[in-house]
Amino acid sequence: MKKNPRAKSxxxxxxxxxxxxxxxxxxGCQKKSYADDRSAHELANMAxxxxxxQMLYLExxxxxxxxxxxxxxxxxxxxxxFSADGNDLDEFGIFHVKDGNPEEMATLLRDYLSxxxxxxxxxxxxxxxxxxxxxEVRVFGNxxxxxxxxxxxxxxxxxxxxxxxxx
Amino acid sequence: xKIKQKSPFFFAPMRTLVGLLTLCLFISSxxxxxxxxxGQNYLLxxxxxxxxxxxxxxxxxGESTTTHLKARGVLGGGTATQQxxxxxxxxxxxxxxxTSELIIYPPTGExxxxxxxxxxERPACLVLSFGLNGILSFAKDPEQYVFCYNxxxxxxxxxxxxxxxxxxxxxxxxxxxxxxxxxxxxxxxxEEINRLLPTICATHENVYIADTASVLRDADGAxxxxxATEDGIHLTAAAYQNILYYLxxxxxx
Numbered sequence: 001m002k003k004n005p006r007a008k009s010x011x012x013x014x015x016x017x018x019x020x021x022x023x024x025x026x027x028g029c030q031k032k033s034y035a036d037d038r039s040a041h042e043l044a045n046m047a048x049x050x051x052x053x054q055m056l057y058l059e060x061x062x063x064x065x066x067x068x069x070x071x072x073x074x075x076x077x078x079x080x081x082f083s084a085d086g087n088d089l090d091e092f093g094i095f096h097v098k099d100g101n102p103e104e105m106a107t108l109l110r111d112y113l114s115x116x117x118x119x120x121x122x123x124x125x126x127x128x129x130x131x132x133x134x135x136e137v138r139v140f141g142n143x144x145x146x147x148x149x150x151x152x153x154x155x156x157x158x159x160x161x162x163x164x165x166x167x
Numbered sequence: 168x169k170i171k172q173k174s175p176f177f178f179a180p181m182r183t184l185v186g187l188l189t190l191c192l193f194i195s196s197x198x199x200x201x202x203x204x205x206g207q208n209y210l211l212x213x214x215x216x217x218x219x220x221x222x223x224x225x226x227x228x229g230e231s232t233t234t235h236l237k238a239r240g241v242l243g244g245g246t247a248t249q250q251x252x253x254x255x256x257x258x259x260x261x262x263x264x265x266t267s268e269l270i271i272y273p274p275t276g277e278x279x280x281x282x283x284x285x286x287x288e289r290p291a292c293l294v295l296s297f298g299l300n301g302i303l304s305f306a307k308d309p310e311q312y313v314f315c316y317n318x319x320x321x322x323x324x325x326x327x328x329x330x331x332x333x334x335x336x337x338x339x340x341x342x343x344x345x346x347x348x349x350x351x352x353x354x355x356x357x358e359e360i361n362r363l364l365p366t367i368c369a370t371h372e373n374v375y376i377a378d379t380a381s382v383l384r385d386a387d388g389a390x391x392x393x394x395a396t397e398d399g400i401h402l403t404a405a406a407y408q409n410i411l412y413y414l415x416x417x418x419x420x
Contacts, residue, residue: 064267087256121300124300
């Protein structure tokens with residue numbers, strides 16, 4: 001029996017399409033790669049610039065969180081910024097850690113945010129509570145960032161860090 | 168043989184005397200616990216009245232109960248006084264962020280850290296008052312209170328080495344809606360925190376304790392009704408006048 005050339009052509013086209021779709025999906029599932037050489041200070045400045053707010057952010061002293069945790073030895077660079085306005089709890093931090101330690105850093109930061117939220121007197125600045133409640137920590141390769149910001153600024157902040165570090 | 172028995176009236180006064188002696192010992196040891204560390208007494212003792220000129224040399228920094236010194240107009244300059252350091256929120260919690268957070272420096276309106284402000288101002292005396300905000304957290308983790316207070320004092324002393332520092336005992340409270348815990352428990356926690364003050368003083372020079380909370384308590388150890396505002400936490404002008412009088416009459420030598 002002679003093979004139908006038309007059927008064979010359709011079969012090949014379907015197979016190629018399937019491969020194309022499969023490979024596209026596969027590339028989408030691959031882990032993102034992040035740079036490892038950006039300064040936390042530089043990233044924070046970019047994020048502030050990106051947020052387009054009137055908020056004045058100041059850099060905290062290096063030991064600002066030492067009441068919550070001892071800065072681990074694997075942190076090589078960090079910055080914490082917070083709002084200059086005492087009526088505003090806006091705060092974010094960016095930490096660069098050595099390979100293998102981002103999740104440990106993320107845990108420390110989540111514990112800090114949780115502790116801050118639990119101990120904050122809700123009668124002071126109640127409108128700021130959602131920022132504490134919804135504060136988030138995310139990992140970008142060897143960078144760990146937290147944000148205590150209202151939406152959409154929180155999402156914008158993390159998107160900025162993600163874009164700045166992705167390679 | 169008749170056994171001579173002591174009159175029962177002999178024992179009653181003896182028991183009372185023993186009881187009183189025991190009570191005195193207890194009170195003095197409790198007082199010592201709140202003021203002493205390693206046998207050294209950091210409590211500012213009764214002195215002659217130094218008057219408002221002495222108060223005028225002080226800068227006050229603390230929680231909302233400190234900021235209200237300004238609102239009640241009891242200091243020099245009244246409600247425009249430059250002696251109270253605070254930010255827009257008017258309150259502050261003692262955390263490890265205390266040295267990074269900003270106050271509005273009254274002479275210029277600039278936002279400065281308290282360290283920067285001390286470096287500029289070099290006050291003769293800085294009166295600190297922390298412990299009510301975060302009380303439940305401090306009760307669970309008293310080391311956190313000591314750590315953060317030490318951090319603040321270290322920073323102040325580095326910026327202004329000649330500034331005397333007075334730590335006020337934490338003020339008592341009445342029943343309130345601010346805390347979910349009842350007043351009796353809160354006041355017990357407050358006393359526990361106050362007992363940490365000598366530990367803080369012991370690690371520094373020129374740091375003292377003023378038991379200003381003592382002038383605010385009623386017989387039950389709560390904030391006296393006549394000194395409390397409606398929320399059971401904050402203070403009336405009369406309370407602040409008593410506090411300032413205590414400071415005037417328990418001056419550093």
